[in-house]
Amino acid sequence: MVAAARLGANCAIAGKVGDDLYGKFCREDFLRHGINVDQMSLTPGCTTDLGVVLSERSSSTRTILYRYGSTPSLREEDVDWSALKESRFLFVAQTTGISGTAMDYAKKWNIPVFIDADTYSDSLRQRIGDITYFVASEFVFNAMFPGHGDKPLEDMEPECREILSLGPEVAVFTFGSRGCVGCSKQEGFFSLPAFRVEVKDTVGAGDVFHGAFLAMLLKGKSIRECSRYASGTSAIKCTFPGGRA
Numbered sequence: 001m002v003a004a005a006r007l008g009a010n011c012a013i014a015g016k017v018g019d020d021l022y023g024k025f026c027r028e029d030f031l032r033h034g035i036n037v038d039q040m041s042l043t044p045g046c047t048t049d050l051g052v053v054l055s056e057r058s059s060s061t062r063t064i065l066y067r068y069g070s071t072p073s074l075r076e077e078d079v080d081w082s083a084l085k086e087s088r089f090l091f092v093a094q095t096t097g098i099s100g101t102a103m104d105y106a107k108k109w110n111i112p113v114f115i116d117a118d119t120y121s122d123s124l125r126q127r128i129g130d131i132t133y134f135v136a137s138e139f140v141f142n143a144m145f146p147g148h149g150d151k152p153l154e155d156m157e158p159e160c161r162e163i164l165s166l167g168p169e170v171a172v173f174t175f176g177s178r179g180c181v182g183c184s185k186q187e188g189f190f191s192l193p194a195f196r197v198e199v200k201d202t203v204g205a206g207d208v209f210h211g212a213f214l215a216m217l218l219k220g221k222s223i224r225e226c227s228r229y230a231s232g233t234s235a236i237k238c239t240f241p242g243g244r245a
Contacts, residue, residue, distance in 0.1 A: 001035055001091070001211065002029075002033045002211065002244065003208045003210075003215070003233070004212070004215045005033045005034050005035050005211075007212055007233070008218075009215040010036075011035045011036065012035065012037075012039070012083060013030060013035055013036070013037060013039070014039035014074065014078075014079050014098075015040050015074055016040070016043050016071050016072065016073070016078070017040065017043065017048045017071060018042070018046035018048040018069050018070065018071045019043060019046065020047045020048055022048045023043075023046075023047070023069075023071070024042065026048060027042065038080075038083075039078075039079060039080060039083065041078070043071045046069060046070045047069040047070045048071055049066075049067070049068055050066070050067045052064070052065045052066075055201050055241065062203065073097060073098065076098065076101050079102075084102060084105055084109070085105075085109050088111070088112075088218065089112050089114050089214065089218070090102055090103065090106040090111050090112070091116070091210075091214060092116075093117075094121075095115070095121075095123045095124055095126075095127040096121075096123050100127065103127065103130050103131075106130075112132035112133060112169075113132050114132065114135065114214055114217075115133065115134060115135065115136075116206070117135065117137065117140045118139065118140070119137075119140065120139065120144060125144075128166045128167055129166055130167070131167065132168060132170065133168065133169065133170045133172075134171045134172070135170075135209075135210055136173050137206060138173060138174060141159065145159045149175075153179055153191040153193075154191045156173070156181045156191065157183060157189040159173075161183055161189070164184075170182065170183070171183050171184075172223070174206065174231075176194070176202070177199075178193075179191065179192050179193040179194040180194075182223055184223045187222055187223050187224060190224045192227055192228055194231060195232050195235035197235045197236070197238055197239050199238045199239070200238065200240060201238065201241040201242065202238050203242065203243045204243025205238050208237045209230045209233070209234040210230070212226075212230040212234065213229070213230035216230065
């Protein structure tokens with residue numbers, strides 16, 4: 001959301017955080033980036049989920065330390081769904097829980113659903129027909145098409161078209177330093193190489209890709225243009241340590 005907002009998108013987020021120091025920081029940080037947080041509440045007496053990523057420079061690996069907070073999950077009755085009704089896109093990162101409920105409302109109101117699919121699940125497969133813009137990682141590709149991940153990117157059109165046959169209007173897969181592939185019912189198939197940069201940290205690269213893609217989509221760019229712009233923005237992020245640099 002921050003990446004999209006920095007690039008000019010008008011964003012709003014719904015959710016819950018605790019009223020601990022970190023929860024207050026999260027809410028204020030979204031506000032600082034111009035994101036509407038009217039539906040992001042502070043829950044009294046609760047703590048906020050916290051993740052810390054340790055990136056090892058010498059081995060290019062990472063370790064994630066995670067602490068679950070005590071804040072209860074967002075419920076359907078906590079959300080003012082009229083805000084979604086006025087939106088141009090619904091962005092989700094999963095298809096279960098409140099995200100699944102939001103997808104139901106989006107379908108009812110003909111609002112395109114854009115997903116950051118980073119991991120594969122049965123729920124994702126079951127709900128793929130309700131997703132308009134299916135933008136997924138290589139991990140999802142490998143789970144859906146075992147043994148196909150080593151193919152040259154330019155040979156991945158059949159896999160992308162299989163995704164389209166399941167319902168989405170657009171399918172894009174990212175493959176890190178190799179680049180990305182995509183296909184839409186209007187524009188056809190394409191593959192793009194990654195931009196070559198001096199990589200210092202890849203934490204947040206996928207999130208930045210999705211935010212930049214969505215920002216360009218809102219500006220009316222083609223799927224190929226959105227993918228190229230997102231790839232470039234993600235590459236710039238990789239030249240600095242940290243997910244927000």
